[in-house]
Amino acid sequence: MSYDEFYVKSVIRSLPDWPEPGVLFRDITPIFKDPRALRMVADAFIHRYVDTGITHIACIDARGFLFGSILAHQLNLPLVLVRKKGKLPGDTIHQEYKLEYGSAAVEMQSDSVGAGDRVLLFDDLIATGGTILAACTLIKKLGAEVVEAAALIDLPDLKGSALIQEAGVPVYTLLAYEGA
Known part of the structure; x- marks a missing residue:
């Protein structure tokens, strides 16, 4: 682990039993x-994607928006939003996905991306992978390619990053917390 990764990890809070008993929440x-930690995170992702040929950054509601907007600004790329169903105006498409108990859905505006677009999909954390996989489905339905799914944190014990990779989407995270 590099000094930057160590420093950023030291800033992230671990909150036991939130939002429910038995969960160890990683608070970013x-x-x-x-500002130092934020610059380290932003720089790490900017350096990774500066010369990759991505054309759009899609980010997931809500903490993914925070980092995604920084990356889009610094890389001079369009930012597209993946939101909870019912939150975007205009013509949208949606995709349902399973939660531990029940289901949820995400949506994108129908004109967010299209054929030939190369999209980086960004979220703050990868747990079970359901939200990212649903977002990948939307991006592909609109004709674009998901070049990579990226997140600040991976919880590998929950196997989400493995599921995303099995679906043919490369995954990159800056940090991992074993024993989620």
């Missing part, structure tokens, strides 16, 4: 109060 909000 302190990164936004620490």
Whole structure:
């Protein structure tokens, strides 16, 4: 682990039993109060994607928006939003996915991306992978290619990153927490 990764990990809070008993929540909000940590995270992703030929950054509601907007600005790329169903105006498409108990859905505006677009999909954390896989389905339905799914944190014990890779989408995360 590099010094930057160690520093960023030291800023992230681990909150036991939130939002429910038995869950160890990885709280990234302190990164936004620490300009040094935020710069380290932003720089790591900017350097990774600066010369990759991606044409769009899609980010997932809501914490993915925070990092995605920084990347889009710094890389001078369009930013497209993947939101919870019912939150975007205009013509949209949606995709349902399973949760541990029940289901949820995400949506994108129908004109967000199209044929020939090469999309980086960004979220703050990969747990079970359901949200990212649903977003990948939407992007592909619109005719674009998902070049990579990226996140600040991976929880590999929950096997989401493995499921995303099995679906043919490369995954990159800056940090991993074993024993989610």
